[in-house]
Amino acid sequence: MAPLLLQLAVLCVALAAAALILISMVAFITATNVPLLHQHEEEKFFLNAKGQKETLPSIWDSPTKQLSVVVPSYNEEKRLPVMMDEALGYLEKRQKQDPSFTYEVIVVDDGSKDQTSKVAFKYCQKYGSDKVRVITLVKNRGKGGAIRMGVFSSRGKKILMADADGATKFPDVEKLEKGLNDLQPWPDQMAIACGSRAHLEKESIAQRSYFRTLLMYGFHFLVWFLCVKGIRDTQCGFKLLTREAASRTFSSLHIERWAFDVELLYIAQFFKIPIAEIAVNWTEIEGSKLVPFWSWLQMGKDLLFIRLRYLTGAWRLEQTRKVN
Secondary structure (H helix, E strand, O other): OOHHHHHHOOOOOHHHHHHHHHHHHHHHOOOOOOOOOOOHHHHHEEEOOOOEEOOOOOOOOOOOEEEEEEEEEEOOOOHHHHHHHHHHHHHHHHHHHOOOEEEEEEEEOOOOOHHHHHHHHHHHHOOOOOOOEEEOOOOOHHHHHHHHHHHHHHHHOEEEEEOOOOOOOOHHHHHHHHHHHHOOOHHHHEEEEEEEHHHHHHHHHHHHHHHHHHHHHHHHHHHHHHHHOOOOOOOOOOOEEEEEHHHHHOOOOOOOOOOOOHHHHHHHOOOOOEEEEEEOOOOOOOOOOOOOOHHHHHHHHHHHHHHHHHOOOOOOOOOOOOOO
């Protein structure tokens, strides 16, 4: 009996090793180089409040605003107005209290099939294109790809990622700013503050099915085991980066869909960029684009491939390069 069990154990180990080698080969062969920001000609411009084309700025230009807010949006014509009203209400009030405070909101329409761009453009007409800009992508890139497009077209010293559903209370940006300042001195002017929902985990578990809870714990384990240590909530869409941290991380980013946050933080930890995790007020909003099982499966595959591709050298992290 014992020899048979030993043979089975050896066989299982051999099969697992063979599977890992095969998956590593697939990950290596299918890997792409650090992606350039391939822009369709129409994506190099935005429309000003008069409907005239103007060339988008670059992350490599000197900053001219204190804060850029990048809002990735896919089929968000219904949810976007609530978020924009809250964000712009806060930003306008803050500017009145402190005239030296300057900002811009960049809505990136990620190839929507609805009227997202038209809804967003109304805010451009109301507040002016110096404060609100709309970038309309020709085709859907994914959340990470949309944010990357917005980041590379931003003018702020600090860049905030904010979801279009308004799930995070926008005034909590002040919490992230404090968290960012507490990390000073910033090495090479780089630092990141991540909004976190980890403190709400018990409440969310009580409202979720056992299956979704199991998926959540499985995803958290894979994030910790394969990619990012010390961050309890990598997926909150509310993140604040210094301009230098944004250019360094997003210029190395490969993943353009839901798991992009994990690679972003993996890159940040590789470059030893200090990261603060800050609790924020968050409410689940109906209309999520995530399909529970298949989206988590895709993210799980992405996590494994992130690790294997960096481990095998298919992807390499280098010093910041300019992206044309």
